[in-house]
Structures are given as structure tokens and as C-alpha cells.
Amino acid sequence: MTTTSSRPATPADGGTAPAASPNRMVAILAIGGIVVAMTQTLVIPIVASLPTIFDAPASDTSWIITVTLLVGAICTPVSGRLGDLYGKKEMILISLLPLALGSAVCAVATTVPVMVAGRGLQGLAAGFIPLGISMLHDLLPKERTAGAISLMSSSLGIGGALGLPFAAAVAQLSSWRLLFWLITACAVGLGVVIWRAIPAPAPAARTGLRTPFDYVGTLGLAAGLVALLLPISKGAEWGWTSPLVLGLFGGAVVVLLTWGWWELRTPDALVDLRTTARPVVLLTNLASILVGFAMYAQSLILPQLMQAPAETGFGLGQSMLQMGLWMAPAGIAMTLMSPVGARITRARGPKTTFVIGGLIMSLGYGLSAVAMNTLAGLAATAFVASAGVGFAYGAMPAIILGAVPATEKATANGFNTLMRSIGTSTSAAVIGVVLARMSISFGDHTLPTEAGFRVALLLGCGVAVAAAALAATIPVRATEAPSAAS
Template identity: 55%
Template sequence: MNKPAPATHPGGLVGVMAFIGIVAALMQTLVIPLIGELPSLLDTTTSDASWVITATLLSGAVTTPVAGRLGDMYGKRRMMLMCTVPLILGSVVCALASSVLPMIAGRALQGLGMGMIPLGISALRDLLPPERLNSAIALMSSSMGIGGALGLPVAAIVAEHTSWRVLFWGAAALSMLIAVLLWAFVPATPASGARGRFDAIGALGLGVALVCLLLPISKGADWGWTSGATLGLFTAAALTFVVWGKWELRIRDPLVDLRANADRQVLLTNTASVVVGFAMYAQSLIIPQLLQLPEATGYGLGQSMLAMGLWMAPSGLMMMAVSPLGARLSSARGSRITLLTGCLVIALGYGSAVFLMGTTWGLILVTCICGSGIGLAYGAMPALIMSAVPLSATASANSVNALMRSVGTSISAAVVGVVLAQMSIQIDGYTVPTEVGFRTGLSIGCGAAFLAAAIALAISSAQGNQAVENPAVVKV
């Protein structure tokens, strides 16, 4: 007979997880409308103000795999509740900040809470019956698109009509609400079988390696790509990763099971995640600039920050709208086909930009097509990962997959930034990218989407069609 899943309120559970995804994405886009004003608000330089974004990226990247491993060892719900603590504290610190250092510290604390996303996706495997699993994973993955799309206009409206501090007080309130909802609707996850001691040395080594890798990617444009600091950090990252990898292979209870991550399906899915993250972020960097550049350029559309955010919002709604379709496709044909379809849809969106970038409605159609593809791909990747790893490693494996997407977005920001900076002109004393620069960036995004599709094809159909094992339903 079948034993029911331990989740007594599956609808409430899925709703809470989707809400977590929305709020996590809101945290990342919260400060974007403030970027131009931060130097004056915090009495600092533009270069130092950029650390408000970089700090969140770095702390989130370092913490995510650590939170995943701890979730496997001590329970995913427990770790998700713990992740709300730095979210709340960081939001309060930012709301009270009057200079740049407290703001950077607060944003770094907020980044520590980003591990909730892979933990939540992994918890769904433990708590839901098989027939609801694919749709729940797809919904939670796509909810991050909703948060990202809604974050811009909401933050712009709040910053324009009230104090910027209200943004962070609101973030603190949302974080406290997450803690309450987790306590009320998410039951404790079953024991996953992970044993052993926590790999503190591995966590420290991975943290150092990631900082050495992501910091020059984020700041290379300011420092110079051939500067001593940039090249030195890249070299340090490579050496640290080698030493860290040897350590992880030697010890009994590693932070990241490199042998499991070397499995063909896991390795190819993580590789695809880097490329999909690249493709996703390229259009989110290019299209807002096209919307906001003055019409006098001949290709800009002259929209305000608020209008741009509102025009971009439908793409996030499309991500959530396609999530049920992606779940059905995964159930019928396998998650590999869903990932492949999503990558091809993203490529179609970029390709359509060649003909549609001259009008506002055209660009919105481009973002909606890309958003649909991203929704399909982001829903498929966690399912592919979880069908290839044991229950005792689901949170850790999902955290590594989330980290790979973050690496892809960081590389995308650097590459697109270089392309637009190199292909720019002076207009009224301001440096703006040329139309050719934007088209080149969109072409690169299209190529990345096709590359991700090729990687998805390399996942064998037998592996990619495998159902996600769900121990919540036990045959007796």
C-alpha cells in the first residue's frame, strides 16, 4: 500500500514555496532603482556604491552550497528558517544605514538568505506525492521570475513616492512573514540519510575560491581586465579550486560530493545551468537600456525607470504561466525535453529581437518569449538534478545547481558589459551603447541559448526521462 506524504496541506506548502521564490528575487532587484542615487544617499563614490550589489552576489554564492549541505544533514525546513534570520537582520541594517559600509554589510546579510531557494525545491521532493512534484518544482522555479519582474516597478514606485528606507523595512516585514509561513505550513522534512561531520575546511575553501572567481568577474570592468588585481584573483581562484577539489575527493563527508556531481546527467545539467543563466541575464541587461535610452539616439525608446519596470513585468508573469505546461511536458516526455524546449524558446526570443527591437511592444514580446523559455528551463533543471542524486544529497546538489546559474549570470554581466562598453558613442557628453552593440549582445544571448540546447541534447534520453524519485510515498 502507499503511505501518504507527510505534507498535510500540499496547496499551502506549494504556495509558501512560491512566495519564498518571489521574495528572494525581490531582494536581488530591490536596489536597482536606487543605483544612480546611492552615491548621494550614502555620501560615497559610484565605485564604492556598486559594492551594494556585489556584496549580495558574493555572500549568496558562498552560502548557497553550505546551506544545501546543512539542509541534508539537519533538515531542510530547519535551515530555511535559519536563512530567514540574516534576511531580516540585513533588511533592518539597510533600512537604518546612513553610510555605505552598513549598507554593504546589510546587503551581504541578505545574500546569506538566498540558500532558501534550492532548499525549498529539495524539500518539495520530500513532502509532495509524485503526481504534484513536477508542477510544484516548476512553479517555485518560475516564481523567481515573478519576483524579478515585479521588483523593478514596485521598488521604483516606493522609492519615488516615499523614503528609500521603506523598501528595506518592507523587505524585513516580508522576511518575517516567510518565517511565520514556513513554521505554519512546511512540516519537518524526513531524515535524508546524510551523516558525518560538517566539512568546515571545504566550506572555507569553496568560499575563498568563489570570491576569487566572482569578484574579478563583477569588478573587472572597473579594475581593468588585464590589471594585476583581476588576473591575480583569477589565478588564485584556479589554484584554490584545484586544492579544494583534491580535499573534497579525499575526505569521507565532503561539502560537495564531486563524484556525484561528475555523473553525466548532473554534470551536463549544471553546465547547461551556467549557459542558461548567461542567456537569461543578457536580455535583462540589454532590453531595459533600450527602453530607457532617449529617442534622440534613433533606437532608444525614452521610457522612465518606472515605465521600464512596468513594461518588463509581463515577462515574469509568462514564466509562471508556462510552468504548468512545463510540468506536463516533463511528465509526458521527460525533463530533458522540457529543458531543450526552453532553450530553443529562449533562442527564438533573441532571434525575434532582430525584427522587434524598434518598438516598445516589440521588445515586450521579446521578453515574454524569453521569459517563457526561461520558465521551462528553470523548472526542468532541478528535476533533472534530483532524479540523478540520492535523497541524502538533494539539497546539496540543488544548491550547486543554483550556484551554477549564479555563475552564468555573473559571466553574462561581464561579457555584455564589455560588448556594450566597446561598442559605444558619445551623445551630449554621455557614453551610450550603439545599436550595433545592442544587436551584438542579443546575438550572443541567442548563441548561448543554442549552446544550452546542444548541452540538453547531450543528456541521454534514458536519463533525462527518469522520474524524480520521491521517498514521501513508500511502498509497503
């Protein structure tokens, strides 16, 4: 289908074709987003085996997961800003380099420090998805942006959902190291395809090219996020009232307030806090935290329920591979709902899509109340809740893109992705506390009780309802098009 637009695709550097198919661009970048997002859940199926694999205590091997979340949270807004300044395609290609290198390092790692270093390098690729969203907004015809943005944004959840069964299957049938070699190959292949097949945005979309980079703001944000997210991730292990955790939370408040003071006074701020404080952007970001919480909660609860021993009376006794296969439809649900959400966005605006997404997520959690003790019921819970995530994730960037200047689109999307990361990190901590406090001894293991699982699911449901309610207050006209701001 031939379309016309005020934002035609332009030739990329490096000898690409003079024009690119919109479908091909969307498919390539969405696949890239899924690959990057898969790194979040890649090691979950082997978490229990990590201490044995590396002959190290669990307190050390837990950094293999934590470091990726920390590095990803820090670099996402930074990558977005660099994309606005120096080119989104360039930053997308650069982000794939540490993904390939880090995956290769993990594949050959024999000690925890080497594995942590590789996982940290993987986290540097987290900016790929918000950069891809902004790049598609610049390149595609306006009538195609809603669907493309929805799919690209949902790739964050799709990759996380598909990564679980994929990693479980490979780890059980082959070697866990193969997982990282496959990601290495995908990263290299994606880099070549993107370089050759996708054009760079027109110069008009890169008006901030000569603006200096805010190094002080970058260091301040990094320090503040580490001080905030580290105790959230490790609080259960270190003790929520320990001096270290309380000191880090206090330090986070001081550093982030100081960072905000600097960002409001520097002309070349990493994040324009005045734009971020606009009601549309602020409320969308706050609701994004809640969606991130609710999304991650079900991915923590349902696998544990499926794998809990049947002898408990509520567990379903599934193997790692069986659990992964039962959870696989969740990723498919997000993929299927992306075009549906895009149609609602075009007809009624992204705010409506966002509200619907939150309500569908809560409905999915509600299913668990009556079907928690069956595999089909839990699979249905995951499918419906993930469908709601697909709606919500597709709507968030559409609202943001319509509310920020052209020179801040990638930065604003990166900051929104950071808000989702804060939500997922908080979810891991809160759900972990709930399940740990409501647990029983079962043989040599400690397992959450049935009541603990129900409370955690109820909490996820409540947060999803709160996300929908908060999204309903975003001051965006119901029929406002997401591509209105060019």
C-alpha cells in the same frame, strides 16, 4: 483533491497540524522564493542614484550589488549541505533571519559600509530556493512534484523579473527605504507561516543527520568562489589585464583545484564531486551556466534600451517606472509557463522541457532583431525569453533530483543554483564589456550604440541556442520521471 504517496507530509516540530495541503505548501514556499529572489534586482532602479544617496563614488556603491551576489553564491551550496545534514525546514527558517535583519539594516543605512553589510546579510538567504525544492520533493506526492519543483525553481527568475518593476514603482512614488522595510516584513511573516503551516520532512529523508560538516571544504569553496567571481564582477572597473584581476583568476584556479583534491579525499565532503561528475549532473550544471547567462543578459539589455533617450534614434525614452511596467510581463510569463513545463516533464521528461526552454529563449532574442525599436517588440522579447527561462529553470532541478542520492538532494540543488549564479555573474561582465566598448557620447553621458545593443542581443541568442544543444546531450531518457528517485 486527496492523494496517496510513499512520502506523506508529516508533522513539523513546533505544534503544526498533522497534515498540510500540498497546494498550500507549494504556494508558501514559492512566494518565499520570489521574495528572496527579489533582493537581486531590488536596487537596480536606484543604481544611478546610489553615489548621491550615500555621497560616495560609484566604485564604492557598486559593492552594494556585488556583495549580495558573492555571499549568495558562497552560501547556497553550504545551506544545501546543512539542510541535508540537519533538516531542510530548519535551514529555511534560519535563512530568513539574515534576510529580515539585513533588509532592516539596509532600510536605515546612511553609509556605504552599513548598506553593504545589510546586502551581505540578504545574500545569506540565497539557499532558500534550492532548500525549498528539495523539501517539496520530500513532502509532496510523487504525482505533484513536477509542477511544484517547476514553480519553485522558476521563483528565482520570477522574483528577479517582478522585483524590477516593483522596486521602480516604490522608488519613484515613495522612498527606496520602503523597499527594504517591505522585504523585512515579508521575511518575518514567511518565517511564522512556514514554522506553523509546513511540516518537516520525515526522518527517512534526513539520513545524513549525524554526518560531520566539512568546514575545510566550506572555507576552500568560499575562497575559490570569491577569487573567481570578484574579478568577473569588477573586471571592467579594475581592468581585465590588471595584475589584481589576473592574480585573482590565477588564485581561483589554484584554490579550486586544491578544494577539489580535498573534496575527493574527505569522507564527509561538502560537495560529492564524484556525483557531480556524473554525465547527467555535469552536463545539466554546464547547461545551467548558459541559461543563467542568457536569462540575465536580457534583463541587462532591454531596460537600457527602453530608458535610452529617444533623441538617439533607437532609444525609447521611458522613465524608470514605465520601463518597469513594460518589463513586468516577463515575470508573469515564467509563472504561466511553470505548469505547462511540468506537464511536458511528466509526459516527456525534464530533458525535453530543458531543450524546449533553451529554444524558446533563443526565439525571444530573435524577436528583438525585427522589433528592437518598439516598446511592444521589446516587451514581447522579454515575455518570450522569460517563458523559456520558466521551462528551463523548472527542468534543471528535476533532472538533478533524479540523479543524486536522497542524502544529497539539497546539496546538489544548491550547487546547481551556484552554476546559475556563475552564469549570471559572467553575463553581467560580458554584456557590460560589449556595451561599454560599443558606445557613444551623448550629452554628459556615454551610451551604448544601437549596434552594441544588437551584438549583445545576438550574443544572448547564441548562448540560449548553445544551452539547448548542450541540454540535448544529457543522457536522460526522454520519458524519465523526475520523481523516480525518492
